[in-house]
Amino acid sequence: MISAEEKRNLCIQEMGAELGAMYCDLNDHLLDILLIWRQYEQLFAVDEKTVELLNRTAPAFFGVIQCQLWDSVMLGVSRLTDRPESFGNKTLSIQALSALIDDAGVKVKVDAAVSQALSDVQFARTHRNKRIAHNDLVSMQNRAGNALPGASREKIREGLKSIIAVLEILNGHYRESAMLYDDMISDGGAARLVAILRNTAA
Numbered sequence: 750m751i752s753a754e755e756k757r758n759l760c761i762q763e764m765g766a767e768l769g770a771m772y773c774d775l776n777d778h779l780l781d782i783l784l785i786w787r788q789y790e791q792l793f794a795v796d797e798k799t800v801e802l803l804n805r806t807a808p809a810f811f812g813v814i815q816c817q818l819w820d821s822v823m824l825g826v827s828r829l830t831d832r833p834e835s836f837g838n839k840t841l842s843i844q845a846l847s848a849l850i851d852d853a854g855v856k857v858k859v860d861a862a863v864s865q866a867l868s869d870v871q872f873a874r875t876h877r878n879k880r881i882a883h884n885d886l887v888s889m890q891n892r893a894g895n896a897l898p899g900a901s902r903e904k905i906r907e908g909l910k911s912i913i914a915v916l917e918i919l920n921g922h923y924r925e926s927a928m929l930y931d932d933m934i935s936d937g938g939a940a941r942l943v944a945i946l947r948n949t950a951a
Contacts, residue, residue, distance in 0.1 A: 753777075764923045768849040772919050774841055775829065776928070779912060782825035784934050786909065789818040791939035794902055799943055806946055820881050823900065826870045826908050827877035830863075843915045850919075858918050866911035872898040873908060 751759070761769035793800060793815055803811040833845035843863050850856040875898050879885035887895045913930060920928055 760924075764919065765849075765851075768846070768919070771841070771846060771849060772916065775843060775846075776916055778825070778829060778841065779909075779916065780930070780933060782822055782829070783909065783930055784938075785818055785825070786822050786905065787934045787936075788939040789815070789822065790902075791936075791943065792818075795943075802943070802946055802950060805950070820876075822905055823873040823876050824881055826905070826912060827874045829912055830867055830870050830874065843912060846915070846919070852922070855918065855922050859915060862911070862915040862918055866908070866915055869904070869911040870908040872900055872904055876900060 757770070757773045760773040763769060764772055792803060792811070829841070829843055831840045831842040831844065833840060833842055833848065839845065843866060847856055847860050847863065850859060879888040879897060888897055913928075917927060920926060
């Protein structure tokens with residue numbers, strides 16, 4: 750298994766300095782978000798029996814964990830789809846990729862995929878802007894006509910898939926490979942905790 754530095758150097762060698770570094774950093778942050786989402790799903794999206802077990806064990810604790818994991822993923826996908834610059838500072842965002850791509854054909858594909866990703870995660874960005882990062886008064890008071898957009902597991906899954914699709918265009922073109930994201934996420938987290946709780950309760 751290669752080190753993080755070796756992986757980064759390979760990306761730079763294959764894609765060029767700026768694009769390779771941006772791709773590598775985006776990929777690392779995406780993996781962090783996917784790891785958090787895996788924990789959420791293993792706790793709260795497997796079946797009702799698992800949720801009932803968590804509620805019997807420590808309802809307040811797991812209630813907090815559920816909300817924090819959910820918002821962390823919403824915040825993560827929002828950050829990865831931010832504008833290329835914010836208040837004069839460059840951001841780590843898929844929107845910054847296009848300016849770094851020399852190949853016209855790849856640029857067109859990436860632009861289209863980024864546009865789709867922005868559409869798919871708009872609900873999360875609205876939650877980030879009005880509820881997670883800021884307490885928008887109108888939204889907090891739930892005034893008529895200003896309700897936040899619906900958020901669901903399926904919407905989050907689609908948003909993550911759309912961000913993955915952007916990076917996979919680059920990975921496929923420059924590296925002639927595909928990232929097996931599911932295989933890269935460790936299972937030694939929430940699922941193990943649930944198994945221990947089941948054994949304890951038995």
